[in-house]
Amino acid sequence: MSEHTPSLTQLPEWQVLTRHKQQLANTHLRELFAQDPDRAQRYLAEGAGLTLDFSRNRLTDEVLSALTNLARACGLEQRRNALFDGDIVNRTENRPALHTALRQPAGTEVRVNGQNIVPEVQATLARMEQLVSAVHSGQRTGHTGKPFTDVVSIGIGGSFLGPKLVVRALTPYAQAGIRCHFVANIDGTDVQDILRPLNPETTLFLVQSKSFRTQETLSNSLVARDWFLNNGGNQRAIARHFLAVTTNIPEAKAFGIDEENIFPMWDWVGGRYSLWSAIGLPIALTLGMPAFRELLEGAHAMDEHFRRTPSERNLPVIMALLGVWNNNFWGAETQAVLPYDEYLKYLPDHLQQLDMESNGKRVTQHGQPVDYPTGPVLWGGVGANGQHAYHQLIHQGTRLVPADFIMPLTSHNPVGDHHAILFANCLSQARAMMAGKTLEEARQELLDSGMDAMQAEALAPHKLIPGNQPSNIVLMDKLSPGRLGALIAAYEHRTFVQSVIWDIDCFDQWGVELGKQMGNEILPRLKGEAGGATDSATDNLVALFRAANGV
Numbered sequence: 001m002s003e004h005t006p007s008l009t010q011l012p013e014w015q016v017l018t019r020h021k022q023q024l025a026n027t028h029l030r031e032l033f034a035q036d037p038d039r040a041q042r043y044l045a046e047g048a049g050l051t052l053d054f055s056r057n058r059l060t061d062e063v064l065s066a067l068t069n070l071a072r073a074c075g076l077e078q079r080r081n082a083l084f085d086g087d088i089v090n091r092t093e094n095r096p097a098l099h100t101a102l103r104q105p106a107g108t109e110v111r112v113n114g115q116n117i118v119p120e121v122q123a124t125l126a127r128m129e130q131l132v133s134a135v136h137s138g139q140r141t142g143h144t145g146k147p148f149t150d151v152v153s154i155g156i157g158g159s160f161l162g163p164k165l166v167v168r169a170l171t172p173y174a175q176a177g178i179r180c181h182f183v184a185n186i187d188g189t190d191v192q193d194i195l196r197p198l199n200p201e202t203t204l205f206l207v208q209s210k211s212f213r214t215q216e217t218l219s220n221s222l223v224a225r226d227w228f229l230n231n232g233g234n235q236r237a238i239a240r241h242f243l244a245v246t247t248n249i250p251e252a253k254a255f256g257i258d259e260e261n262i263f264p265m266w267d268w269v270g271g272r273y274s275l276w277s278a279i280g281l282p283i284a285l286t287l288g289m290p291a292f293r294e295l296l297e298g299a300h301a302m303d304e305h306f307r308r309t310p311s312e313r314n315l316p317v318i319m320a321l322l323g324v325w326n327n328n329f330w331g332a333e334t335q336a337v338l339p340y341d342e343y344l345k346y347l348p349d350h351l352q353q354l355d356m357e358s359n360g361k362r363v364t365q366h367g368q369p370v371d372y373p374t375g376p377v378l379w380g381g382v383g384a385n386g387q388h389a390y391h392q393l394i395h396q397g398t399r400l401v402p403a404d405f406i407m408p409l410t411s412h413n414p415v416g417d418h419h420a421i422l423f424a425n426c427l428s429q430a431r432a433m434m435a436g437k438t439l440e441e442a443r444q445e446l447l448d449s450g451m452d453a454m455q456a457e458a459l460a461p462h463k464l465i466p467g468n469q470p471s472n473i474v475l476m477d478k479l480s481p482g483r484l485g486a487l488i489a490a491y492e493h494r495t496f497v498q499s500v501i502w503d504i505d506c507f508d509q510w511g512v513e514l515g516k517q518m519g520n521e522i523l524p525r526l527k528g529e530a531g532g533a534t535d536s537a538t539d540n541l542v543a544l545f546r547a548a549n550g551v
């Protein structure tokens with residue numbers, strides 16, 4: 001949409017949806033299931049080995065088709081083509097966003113400024129492969145000739161969350177012998193805790209920073225380098241132990257990393273979409289290159305599904321449209337992500353950056369303020385643990401909380417009835433959110449348990465569960481590299497589709513800059529290197545910090 005087209009909320013397709021919402025306002029999900037016994041079969045989408053069950057949404061066939069009409073009116077098809085074709089989709093930074101090119105098969109073409117970038121991507125994969133096989137075979141060792149046992153990845157944000165998610169999620173595929181650690185935070189505890197038990201002779205460091213300007217990463221890398229030098233290392237040995245992944249080769253070299261140990265990143269890959277690039281080295285070093293390539297293949301299969309499947313059956317498009325439906329028409333302000341798999345523990349963390357940094361925007365692509373809500377607050381954690389913590393609020397709080405359940409059908413660690421119990425918990429939570437419990441049911445249950453009528457009357461309102469909470473279930477046969485690749489790519493595309501509807505730039509992140517700027521002004525004051533005043537609240541705490549630290 002440009003300045004010349006009507007605002008999103010003025011589109012006829014939007015107004016049709018507003019009317020559908022009014023018509024459905026008093027219809028409970030229970031009724032939708034009762035009236036429409038086939039909905040569970042109809043509201044299933046399959047793509048790249050994933051199955052999306054979206055039947056537990058406040059959805060009818062009319063709503064689904066109105067949502068897909070809205071996507072069409074917002075130019076989804078053109079915008080999707082522009083994304084895959086390498087057009088400037090990140091307008092404020094004047095760049096394409098070609099994470100999809102990172103998982104394109106060899107021999108295909110994606111052009112940036114007239115040049116096919118696929119060969120460069122493939123050449124980088126080949127370099128990664130050489131490194132991984134040299135490390136795994138023991139051909140590349142530490143400076144005293146011992147094989148590497150530990151990899152420390154130093155990076156933050158997009159140079160951290162994706163690799164950390166994948167390394168943990170694919171633990172069963174890990175190659176014996178390499179342990180992977182992640183240092184991100186500018187809190188001495190993080191880096192010190194990680195380094196303390198390690199042997200510098202057998203530790204390989206990856207400095208992961210697209211810009212090579214990130215304060216946390218550079219500071220932690222200096223600590224790691226000093227630790228290495230102070231524990232038997234020497235300047236020459238740095239070349240064997242420190243690698244970098246970055247677009248900023250001069251800065252990486254200035255840090256002391258040999259050019260041949262620098263892996264490229266490209267401006268056309270956003271940080272939060274970069275795990276598929278050499279930023280994925282922690283993954284490749286831990287799991288081996290075949291698993292890394294399977295991850296890419298899974299993501300590519302999802303790219304193809306997203307590109308070629310009609311909206312009504314398109315898994316990420318449906319997820320995106322349901323998010324818009326819940327968010328903009330029903331007032332949900334949050335989105336829960338609830339993986340029922342211990343290995344997916346870090347999925348919500350990764351999706352938080354992916355979604356909230358992408359779609360936490362308040363102006364359209366053309367700089368006009370939006371008059372509708374954009375990205376929701378995304379949060380979550382593994383089930384069944386969350387059931388004993390925050391699910392209470394979902395069941396009986398006052399907010400609408402749409403949830404995505406994610407569930408592999410089989411377990412990598414079958415033991416007793418655990419997996420069946422886990423699955424039962426996932427299904428029962430989705431069902432409880434959908435059906436709830438009426439006052440009458442609550443009262444009857446209490447009476448049946450032998451409670452007297454007055455007590456039952458008093459307690460029943462506390463046991464009422466309204467239900468009618470929308471949820472999706474994403475299923476897969478098992479959590480394999482390919483399925484994980486497809487899952488992460490599905491969320492990338494879901495985020496993108498929502499940005500198309502909301503007409504915002506999902507590939508920039510200007511909002512994170514102000515805090516960095518202010519931090520650079522406050523730091524010299526904390527260290528006593530600069531005077532001056534900020535505001536009384538900041539000044540008070542600067543004084544407290546200086547007193548506590550003897551500055």
Ligand SMILES: O=P(O)(O)OC[C@H]1O[C@H](O)[C@H](O)[C@@H](O)[C@@H]1O
Pocket residue numbers: 156157158159208209210211212213214217271272357509512
């Ligand atoms: O990879 P880097 O350049 O070090 O950036 C690391 C991260 O920091 C930035 O502040 C952005 O918020 C993130 O999108 C980015 O992933």
